[in-house]
Every structure is written in structure tokens, then in C-alpha cells.
Amino acid sequence: MIKIGVDANGGDKGVEATVPGAMRAISMFKDIEIVLFGDENKIKPLLTKSERISIVHTTETMDMGEKDPIRAVRNNKNSSLCMAMYAAKNGEVDAVVTSGPTQCVVMAAHLIIRRLKEMERVALCPILPNFDGQPRLLLDVGANVELKPEHLGQFAVFATVAAKEVLGIKDPTVGMLNIGSEPGKGREFDKESYYYLKDLPNIKFCGNVEPDELCNCPTNIVVSDGYSGNIAMKSLEGTAKNMARMLKQEIKASLGGKIGYLFMKKNLKRFAKRMDTKEVGGAMIFGIGKPVVKAHGNSDGYAFGSAIKQVVQMVKADLINKVVMAFPKEEENKNE
């Protein structure tokens, strides 16, 4: 039986999203149990099916006002987020799902569950919607602000295993986010990283990927220093959101638009679904000793259920052990 720890108090909607999400996940998988870390007085009225779902009571939530994530984690040990992380560290659950504030989630995973020794940095890895319907991995998008080429290499190895084992992609290709397609493009960091990735075994590196290709991406994985990845990700999200808003506004602006809408309602819904991240789940946190998924802060029950589904797939794929095996065993070599 797989045990998933859920930060039930987290996210904009709290238990209104996490409890329905947990029930949705339970109905999807016969072989999982869910532990809800959260306020049992709020959870119980919503828990209409409690089969394989247990509650560990805490009324505390991660302090959203705290700007320093390290201090936030240290001062909120009894928050639902930290309690779920401690349960993962102690082996009481196999993985954690939360829609808490991103930097706190990354820091809590880092400080409580701890990094794998193979990974010098932690990465935040969302799944990008793609024009061809095939999901893509982009990492890091904000767990770091500056990185070395070796870190991009570790991310590439981790993501290659994840793309294979979790997304079912046979021979995942890796690209590097850069402002131009040629090898000599970008900052010194980009030039060095290009040649580092090119020579790295265990990954299939295909060169630079320009940001305008992200929605129609030639590779399955795109690695990036956390800063540029964050810029690209947020530009993409902001544009998509604003375009959807403008489209709605223009359609509502006239009777013709409203009548037209009735005819193409289904088409527009399919369009919205293609751009929607609700189906996909959340961002994976790579580099930690247990699978952790960070769902969108504004996730509803459906989206939160997808995030739990995603973490279950990570556990079932035995992702963490497979990643560890993919790295060369330096210490063993030394002992020989």
C-alpha cells in the first residue's frame, strides 16, 4: 500500500480543494492510502468518503506573510506543510503533495526531507502544455537564482529518468534554454553549460532551445538556470492568461460575438483545456529524497487530485531509486 501525505491546510482554497482532491485520488487508485495533515474540524464535514483516508490534526498553516522561507520553515514546524514533510522524512508516508507557497515548499523539502547526495541543488520542475499534446519538462523554474553547468547536468539526468519512468517517454531528449540556437550563444554560463551537457553521458542532449519554442518544443526536457526558467515560465503563463482575458472581453463585446460563442462553445472549451494545467498536476521538486509535488496555489479539487495522481506515479515508478542508479557511483569506484 502506497501512503501519500497531503498538506490539507495549504493553498488558496485549503480543505475545500485538498479534501475533494484526496477523495478523487482514492477513487483512481485501489492501492493507495492518504494521510491528510490539517484541521480535522474543517476536514471531517467535507470527507464524505473516508475509506483509506486518515487525518493527522493540526490547525496551523505555513505563514504566507513570511518573506524569508528558511525562517518560515523553522518557525512553522507544526504547520500542515512541515508535518507532512516530517512524516515523509520518518518513512510514515512515501511522498508529499502540497499547494503551499513555492519557496516554502522547496525550503521545507530541502531542510526536512533533505537532498539526495547525488544532487547538489534542488529543482522545481513543472510540466508544460505543448502544441502537440505531449507534455514537456522545464527545470529549474525558480528553486535557484544562480547555477553552475554541473547543476544543469544533474537536473538533465534526473529529468531524463523522470520523463522515462513517469511520463513514459522512451528516449527523452534534452535541450537548454538559451537566447539563440547556436552553441556560442548567450552568457559565459550558457556557453560552458552547452559543452558540459554535450559531453555528458546518460542524457540525449540536442542543443539550445529558444524561449519562443517552449509551447512547441523540439525536446522533451528543457534545462535552465532557475532565474531564466522562472522568467520564461511566468511570461508564458501571463501571456496565456491575458490573451484568454482579451478573447473573452472581445467575444462579450457584441451580440454577434455572443451568438458565435453559442455555436463554438465546445471548440473554445477544447482550446481552454489544451492550455490548462489542471489535467497535468503540479510542479515536481527534484533532488529531494522523496517524491514531492507542488500543486498550483489556486488548485481546485480536480487539479489537486491530478497532483496526487502524479505523485503516485512517481512512487510507483520507484523514481528516486532509479535516479540514484542513473548517477555514476563515485564512492564505490574509490573503494575498489
Next chain:
Amino acid sequence: MIKIGVDANGGDKGVEATVPGAMRAISMFKDIEIVLFGDENKIKPLLTKSERISIVHTTETMDMGEKDPIRAVRNNKNSSLCMAMYAAKNGEVDAVVTSGPTQCVVMAAHLIIRRLKEMERVALCPILPNFDGQPRLLLDVGANVELKPEHLGQFAVFATVAAKEVLGIKDPTVGMLNIGSEPGKGREFDKESYYYLKDLPNIKFCGNVEPDELCNCPTNIVVSDGYSGNIAMKSLEGTAKNMARMLKQEIKASLGGKIGYLFMKKNLKRFAKRMDTKEVGGAMIFGIGKPVVKAHGNSDGYAFGSAIKQVVQMVKADLINKVVMAFPKEEENKNE
């Protein structure tokens, strides 16, 4: 009479776009003359109105295959692009418009017309479409890959004058592209730049702007190191293009969609126009001794005409002299 130099051979469409664009601009302004640098055998058949338009013949075009822009400029002195730049340097024209390859345009402007001594770096500054219909300036988006806080300061001063004089914004506000809104966010460069801009006179600095706000931007100007600005700009363009493609695909996918389209044709056209850069013109090159506008490579005649209109406004506003006046006069102070 204002004289505009046009690189007539440049861009994906060459004379097919630049010649109709020039004729469109001539009909907009009674007080301008245009010099077309390009192949007169190709230009003449298209030039149905030749009033105030002259031709300087050259069959050569900037070599698009050359990856090194410095070498490209040095080896293509008789290209239409370089000839237009030499004419600006020698005072034969007051400004240049081209839709040639971006890096070559930046380098040709730099090497031929030369930088203003007040500006240590050159910036590429497109006009972003915004949700509220008010255009925004984003710079630098790719003339540089690494910058110092002082360079962002110089860009902010230049763009403030341009927003006031060319876009007619009364009291332009300046933001800095960053991954978070608080002052302590980002890399060391971002933290230093934040405080540098905060203390800079002659600009109205309003703090960090996150990339997801770019289409709905709280400030009139956003400054950025060339690398991050390029990432943001290209992510935005790529998302907009791919979303438009998906929308078309979904509408065409069924009869209902096609009928709906007939009803909301006008609405969708207005939507497309709001996202379109054709109305806006091109990217301005800031830091050079003459106004230079780089139109999109795939500009048609209409878009190229808008780019000429934009450069005429820059000349009429006496932009370069006003920028020079906005910088503190260090040498004069020394002499006192």
C-alpha cells in the same frame, strides 16, 4: 524636410514590403523625404508614387548566413543596411529604418553611426502591446547578454525621455524585470540594480515587475539585462503565436466552430489586432547618435510603414538631443 534612410533590400520580404511601406509613410507625412537604399531594378516597378522618394542603388544585402555580426558588418559595407547607416553617420539622412537581422542591425548602428558618449551600452527596445491599450517599453531585449546596474540606469533615463517625447506619456514610470516583486529578490545583479535605480534622479522608479505582468504592466517602462529581457520577450511572442494557432485549429475543427466564426469574425479580428505589433512599428535602438528602428523581419508593407512613422516621430521629437540633455553634464562640471 526630414530625411529617412530605408534599408530597402532587408527583411524576409525585401522590396515587396519596404517600397509599399515607404509610400505609405510618405502619404502620412508632408514634411518627410525617403531615401531607399536597394536594388533599383526591383524597386522601380513597385514605386507607383515616387514623390519625395529617391533611390541609392545597391544590389547587396546583409549576409544572413554570417553568424558573427561584427564580421557581417565589416564584410558587407556595400549592403543596403550598411549604406543606410553610413548615410546617417554622414548626415545625409536623419534616421534609419530596417528589417534586417537584429544582431547585424545593432552592430552596424554601433560600428557605423556610433554610440552617444552618455550611453555605455546600446539597447534594443520594442514596444509591447498591453491589455489596457497603452503601449509599454521593454529594454534591453537582446543587444547585450550581461550588464551592470549603471547600464540599466542609462537605459531607464533614455526610455523615460522616449516615453515622454515619442509616446506622449506625461510622467513615465520605470520598473525592473525580476522574478519577484520584493526588493531582495533575484540575483546579486538584481538586488544591486534595484537600489541603484531607486536612488537615480530623473526617473520615476516603481520597483520590480514580474514577467507575468508584462502584458498588463503596472509601469510604462521595464528595464532588464538583455538576456532576461530576450527570454521574456520571446516567451511572450511564442505563447501568443501558438495560442492563436491552437484557437484557429479548434475553430476549424467542427461545423459549429465555422458557423460561430461567421458571427464573431469582427470580434476575433479586434482580438487579433490587440495582440498585433503591426500597428506599433518596430524595436527602437537606443544609445546610438541617430534614431534607428528595427522592424520585424517578416514585416509587410503596412507594418514597415508603421516603423517609418515611428522613426519620424523620434526625429520630430528631437529625441537624441533631449536624451543628451537629460544626462548630467559631467565634463562641464569639471571645467567649472
